[in-house]
Amino acid sequence: MKLFRLLLSGFLLLSGAVAVGQDKFEPLTSWPYVYDEFLPGTVFNNKGNTIEYDKLNVNIVNGKMHFVKDGKIMEIDMMTVNVVRVEKDVYLNVFGKLMKVLKETDNGAVVSLKEIDVDKMSRTSIGYGTSAIASTQNVSTAALESNTGSIINKSLGSVIQDKYSGDPLALKETTYLVVDGLLVPARKKDVTSDARFDSKKVEEYLKSHKVKWNNVENLSELVEFLNTVKTK
Numbered sequence: 001m002k003l004f005r006l007l008l009s010g011f012l013l014l015s016g017a018v019a020v021g022q023d024k025f026e027p028l029t030s031w032p033y034v035y036d037e038f039l040p041g042t043v044f045n046n047k048g049n050t051i052e053y054d055k056l057n058v059n060i061v062n063g064k065m066h067f068v069k070d071g072k073i074m075e076i077d078m079m080t081v082n083v084v085r086v087e088k089d090v091y092l093n094v095f096g097k098l099m100k101v102l103k104e105t106d107n108g109a110v111v112s113l114k115e116i117d118v119d120k121m122s123r124t125s126i127g128y129g130t131s132a133i134a135s136t137q138n139v140s141t142a143a144l145e146s147n148t149g150s151i152i153n154k155s156l157g158s159v160i161q162d163k164y165s166g167d168p169l170a171l172k173e174t175t176y177l178v179v180d181g182l183l184v185p186a187r188k189k190d191v192t193s194d195a196r197f198d199s200k201k202v203e204e205y206l207k208s209h210k211v212k213w214n215n216v217e218n219l220s221e222l223v224e225f226l227n228t229v230k231t232k
Contacts, residue, residue, distance in 0.1 A: 027060045030166025031159070034058040034114060038068055038156065041086040043076070055156070056086050060169060061116060063097030068156050075152050094183055099176065103220045107227040108178040110186070110219045120170035177219060179226045186219050191226070198229040205229075 025036040038055035043065070045051060055068035065076045065084055084091040084098055091098040092111055099111035151159055175186040184194055188211075192202055205211075205225050211218045 027169045027171065028164065028166035029169060031163045032060045032151075032169060033066070034060060035086065038066075039086050041084060043081055043085075044083040045080045046082055047080075056084070058084075058086070058091065058098050060114065060171065063099075063113065063115060065091075065098060066151075071155050071157065072153055073151050073156055073159060092178065094176070094178065102175070102216045105220045105223045107180045108182075108223045110175065110216050110223060111178055112173055112175050114171060114173045117170040117172040175213075175219065177223050177226065179223050180230070182230075184226070186213055188213065191222070196230060196232055197226055198231055201229045202226070 025034075027033055035057050038057045041053050041056035043051045043053065043056075053067050057066050058064075059066050059075075064078055065081065066073055067076060068074070078093060078096045081093045081098075083093065090101045092101055092109060093099075094111065094113075097113060097115075099113045102110045102112055177184045177186050177191070182196055184190055188206065191197070192199055192206070205222070209218070209221070211222055213219070
């Protein structure tokens with residue numbers, strides 16, 4: 001965990017405070033990315049090296065990092081990625097998906113994953129491979145994955161040309177606790193029922209500290225506590 005702390009601290013230091021970034025941008029079926037444009041960034045890989053990129057973006061559909069090479073959109077091998085910095089945002093690779101770091105702790109972090117809301121998408125059935133969207137709140141999974149897959153190896157210029165031709169994506173954002181390598185959804189029922197922690201002590205902590213689940217500072221303190229009551 002010490003290596004994680006060093007590399008993450010380094011990226012947070014480079015970026016200043018972890019900022020909101022371009023959260024006001026609304027990802028579209030024709031542009032399924034976190035950012036409105038591809039931005040300069042840095043990757044800290046599994047060999048301990050930092051690699052600078054001129055154009056990076058985070059794909060909403062699968063949580064992977066895309067970059068531009070020779071004018072074409074490419075997808076990085078997530079097995080080689082540890083941490084990514086895009087402008088003032090820092091992302092941690094958690095089980096193959098980039099999760100935004102909200103706050104680092106001594107033994108982990110509070111992170112957030114922005115992704116497609118599958119429940120909302122599944123409420124409307126659209127034919128496989130169809131690009132038309134029945135509703136801005138109901139997106140065909142098959143159609144979206146088909147469109148996203150076709151972005152790889154496609155020229156950035158052609159994708160930008162059709163950038164605003166799609167429909168808004170139904171999204172959800174989930175906060176997680178990274179506790180010394182363990183991942184736990186930042187929800188009371190998940191934390192108290194997780195067998196990897198002493199449930200009795202966890203219940204006592206939550207009661208005495210009156211943890212607010214939307215408060216990042218409270219969650220970061222909970223991360224440190226959970227590290228002391230691990231059962232396995």
